[in-house]
Amino acid sequence: MTTQPFKIAVMGAGAVGCYYGGMLARAGHDVTLIARPSHVEAIRERGLHMDTRGFDEFVAISASSDASAVKGAQIVLFCVKSMDTESAGAQIHPHLAPDALVMTLQNGVDNADRLRSVIHDRAVAATVVYVGCEMLGPGHLKHHGRGELTIEPSHLSEQVAQAFTDAAIPTTVSDNVRGALWVKLILNCAYNAVSAIAQLPYGQAVAGVGVKDLMRDVVDECKAVAKAEGVTLAGDVDVAISKIIETMPAQYSSTAQDLARGKPTEIDFLNGLVVRRGQAHGIRTPANQALWALVKLLETKQAVA
Numbered sequence: 001m002t003t004q005p006f007k008i009a010v011m012g013a014g015a016v017g018c019y020y021g022g023m024l025a026r027a028g029h030d031v032t033l034i035a036r037p038s039h040v041e042a043i044r045e046r047g048l049h050m051d052t053r054g055f056d057e058f059v060a061i062s063a064s065s066d067a068s069a070v071k072g073a074q075i076v077l078f079c080v081k082s083m084d085t086e087s088a089g090a091q092i093h094p095h096l097a098p099d100a101l102v103m104t105l106q107n108g109v110d111n112a113d114r115l116r117s118v119i120h121d122r123a124v125a126a127t128v129v130y131v132g133c134e135m136l137g138p139g140h141l142k143h144h145g146r147g148e149l150t151i152e153p154s155h156l157s158e159q160v161a162q163a164f165t166d167a168a169i170p171t172t173v174s175d176n177v178r179g180a181l182w183v184k185l186i187l188n189c190a191y192n193a194v195s196a197i198a199q200l201p202y203g204q205a206v207a208g209v210g211v212k213d214l215m216r217d218v219v220d221e222c223k224a225v226a227k228a229e230g231v232t233l234a235g236d237v238d239v240a241i242s243k244i245i246e247t248m249p250a251q252y253s254s255t256a257q258d259l260a261r262g263k264p265t266e267i268d269f270l271n272g273l274v275v276r277r278g279q280a281h282g283i284r285t286p287a288n289q290a291l292w293a294l295v296k297l298l299e300t301k302q303a304v305a
């Protein structure tokens with residue numbers, strides 16, 4: 001390792017947390033995963049099973065189901081779903097080191113701000129995540145591809161970017177993370193609900209009759225709302241959208257995975273957020289509204305069943 005090993009904790013070690021935590025542990029960093037008890041038990045027993053595009057290994061790594069395990073960490077990868085941001089933030093807050101950096105590896109554009117409202121006295125860096133991964137079972141991670149991160153500037157961001165890049169996680173620091181988060185949001189608005197409603201991977205979902213036109217309407221509405229919010233999109237949204245189909249055609253969206261597992265989705269923070277912000281600016285968003293409503297209907301149907 002060319003950089004000093006960091007002491008790192010992962011709050012909410014599901015698919016994303018296990019992928020990044022595992023990659024960093026493999027590269028020699030001191031990593032503790034904070035996860036649900038079934039994952040902790042499996043990881044303590046046989047290591048984290050990392051079934052990735054590049055290797056298939058059991059990685060030795062510390063695991064705990066107690067939020068106090070963030071104690072002493074220089075970096076906290078905050079990887080819970082968007083609806084758990086405030087509650088998980090409140091759990092780690094009393095245990096965070098004064099100079100800790102908390103990185104929000106989450107979809108959606110408002111997690112870092114919502115987390116700051118809970119842990120206002122610690123550094124938080126919004127982070128944009130491009131990866132395809134899922135948990136196949138307790139302590140068993142499946143990685144489908146990619147893994148690059150974009151992080152907001154902070155007292156540690158440059159060092160973090162170097163250490164993560166050395167650990168085979170391509171990481172850049174950007175002073176327009178807001179614009180990068182919005183590009184990712186637009187991409188999620190275009191793909192996630194379509195894959196979830198049809199329960200199809202991206203390649204097959206996009207090939208459906210009229211789906212490309214629907215996605216185009218979703219993207220146009222999102223761009224109008226982003227403009228009204230004063231966001232300068234970081235890079236070309238259309239290129240980012242085409243890249244998903246090229247790099248992960250067999251991937252189901254995280255929203256599709258949540259519904260398939262009978263879990264609540266983050267749709268309120270994706271298409272739902274665009275609808276709400278659109279309403280605030282007097283911009284109509286019928287395509288996003290329809291996708292949001294349909295995913296909410298499926299969530300309710302599952303909750304009742």
Ligand SMILES: NC(=O)C1=CN([C@@H]2O[C@H](COP(=O)(O)OP(=O)(O)OC[C@H]3O[C@@H](n4cnc5c(N)ncnc54)[C@H](OP(=O)(O)O)[C@@H]3O)[C@@H](O)[C@H]2O)C=CC1
Nearest residue numbers: 012013014015016035036079080081105106107131132133
């Ligand atoms: N999976 C992917 O390919 C991608 C995901 N993302 C984003 O990354 C973020 C994380 O997603 P993902 O990893 O897929 O989600 P997961 O549901 O796989 O992981 C989150 C984990 O955190 C656990 N958790 C929640 N609260 C706590 C707590 N207080 N203590 C301990 N564990 C807790 C959850 O348990 P439980 O379920 O029991 O609550 C779950 O196991 C999301 O915002 C997602 O949109 C971004 C890019 C790609």
Ligand SMILES: CC(C)(CO)C(=O)C(=O)O
Nearest residue numbers: 130131132251252253254
């Ligand atoms: C990158 C992508 C689109 C991967 O599926 C994702 O963010 C998600 O599923 O939520």
